[in-house]
Amino acid sequence: MTGTILKPSRRALLRGAAALGAAGAIGSPMVLREARAQAPFNWKRFSGTTLDVLMVKNPRSDLAQSGEKEFTELTGIKVSSEQVPEQQQRQKAMIEFASGKPSFDVSNISLHVQKRLLFKGKWMEDLRPYIADASLTAPDFDFADFGAGPVAYARQADGSLDTLPTFVDYWVVYYNRELFDAKGVSYPKTMEEIATVAAKLHDPAKGIAGFVSRGLKNANVPVWTSFVLGQGVETVSPEGKLLTDTPEAIWGAELYKKLNKDSGPAGAVGFNWNECQTTFMQGRAAMWLDGIGFATPLEDPSKSRIVGKVGYGIMPPGPKAHYAGMFADGIGISRGSQKKQAAWLYIQFMTSKARQAAMLRTGAGAPARSSPYLDKELIAQSKFGKQYFDCLLASAKIARAGLPQIVPVTEFRDVFGVALTNALGGADVAAELKKATETFAPVLAKSEQG
Template sequence: MSDYHRTPLSRRALLKAGAGVSALGVLGAPAIVSRANAQSKFDWKRYAGEKIDVMMVKNPRADLLQQAEKEFFDLTGITVSSEQIPEQQQRQKAMIEFSSGRPTFDVTFLALHVQKRLSYKGKWTEDLRPYINNPEMTSPDFDLADFGAAGMNFATQADGAINTLPQFVDFWMLYYNKDIFQKKGVEYPKSMDEIVTAAAKLNDPANGINGFVSRGLKNANIPVWTSWLLGQGLETIDPKTGKLNTDGAEAIWAAELYRKLNKDYAPPGTIGFNWNECQTSFMQGRAAMWLDGIGFATPLEDPTKSKIVGKVGYGITPPGPKAHHSAIFADGIGIAQASKKKGAAWYYIQWACNKANQLAMLKAGAGSPARMSPFSNPEGTKSAMFPKDYFECMSGSGKIGRPGLPQIIPVTEFRDIFGVALTNTLSGADVASELKKATEAFKPVLEKSEQG
């Protein structure tokens, strides 16, 4: 729980937290606010004296926002009481409280890759378009066009409603060990097929090195398969038609690629690997390539945890036979429809996602911001920890991002059913047969979710 009146943070403390003067003070600077107010009817002090409750997911991005709450109060006069909750528990709390119709919070963070459709069907959060389009409610510095297409597409519903604002976008990319590549004389793969070729050349189990590693554990493994399917220009479920693309030739190709890489070139026991086992294997120098989210990068460059500091390459997911996409996952931030303090809540959201706080996220290594401006800001890409290609990977992936999970309500059921099918293929089951069985099992689940 954070309430800045109870835990005030000085500017010195904020600087130590990695946010920095330039990162946190842009929209809060009195001169800028004065100029903005002189040119518009917008007033940051409009809701001064109000107090809002914010439900966060426990992560470094939430840390940064909590550390900056004093600045938000100085800017707006609005008091923020925020609470960080571990991811799974936070999702459960959101479901329970929104279902009750009496949520205890005014603002909440949502995992768009899981809760996008669910939140819209349940009318959890406000459509933000009326706020965005109202010059009396939105700061002239807001700059909606600065948000990348990947994040905005994720935050926009099929009918055009924007019921969250994207705050964080996690891109799936290919980590690679530059040292191993150089010793074997292998270049970074230019296509998905070349990933297999490179993995074969890099695979050296006799010396404790595997050519590739990715998630093999059921449910967790779905984004590996969908990443390859995006190379065929398809999502597992078409977001416009609702058509299942899960047992056709393209889906089989993607699952065969998943099986070959994880069966032939991954470490023993990969069938039980989630991201943490993959991360450990890679940062101990036991894997040449690892497909996963760029949000897992920080420990790789920490000399107290990693054996490959300075040797990590950050590569955009190579193109497939028909398309070039990066699987993305995103967090959005929205106003509870039941809130009685929607104006103050909107002020918090536009502040939380402003250019200053998005830049602070990038500088602190807390993840990939939804805005594009941090990547072109020299302050954002100055880092003693990360190399240039880390930032280039995030920026480039943002231009080709596409959802890594289907935009449906029963996302968990989808991951469970197809995750088991994929895991079965690692034990020798036929790919086409497993996908067909999973598709038939999931159809009634999807149809039921679309009713009503």
């Protein structure tokens, strides 16, 4: 393109960016760079402010808290953050959002659970105007660096972006290579083979389970839905029809039951991801199915007994399809906050290229930004080997939503979580799924009416 380039007015920039945002984009990176070049960015403009941040307890929150001192030095903004276990954090956030007076300015959000609830309640700020505002967004923020997939996952039906995606969690099979080698067992080639291999490696006399996964009601549902994906279907059709008592859903639940009953550790019915993680990293389980975002402590000598022995396996194919369950988290600003602009500085810092690269380097999860995956030096220096990164990238290519994208996701997990728990206790799988489907059907129907 040739000719004179005229710098548009600030008002025109924001108007144009907003229009593009509504169409599914945030605005031309070139135009935004032009706007931001007009004046140096002021990180100190909200110095003296204190932000309250509600976090989910996980390795990514540990990473964020480790960066708070640097953020305060950069901005003069103090951070008061709290990590709360996943299910309790979701409950706390929803209760406080509904009250209209949340105690936090910024919150972590599970997009696979809370996305549509946030939209329905209008509880979070649309971040598009912040991204387009040159006085609030640093010139090196580079929104275009966020992957199209994660952004699409975070974007609401009307085009608004009330969270920025922070990471995408692909479900993988962690496995203990030492235990596999000792028995001369190969990594399973199919979902059915997971059960076969688990049975060969199960050794209760030595305190070793062949397989471990979440057994706790609600938390256990993504394990089941991951297996159902192997039948080429989800638990709720795109048209909103429940497929939770079909032969495919029953097959997935039967496999879940078999693995946990025949090859799981004692007490697994009460396990969430953290109990599974502890069991696996203490060398007491041969395989663990869960999100790749829980890898960090596995290679930490101060916490793990299996450093250097961990295998990272792509979810094997099912009878009809090959998918890896996909989940994602985001971060956003509470609409009830009185410190929204300072909160946006916090979000920028915590989702910067450097912080996202640190997430990948430490094994805390798969970043939503694209640039970390192109950093060969970062990958080479990581304590996580080539198999980890190969597994992550291969899983991304076969990723599919691991939970139905509906408003009452929590209720879905509660109802079907009880069915799975009952099945582990000896109840008939098909009968439990039929009962749960009948219980949940009116809840889903009602949620779609309002």
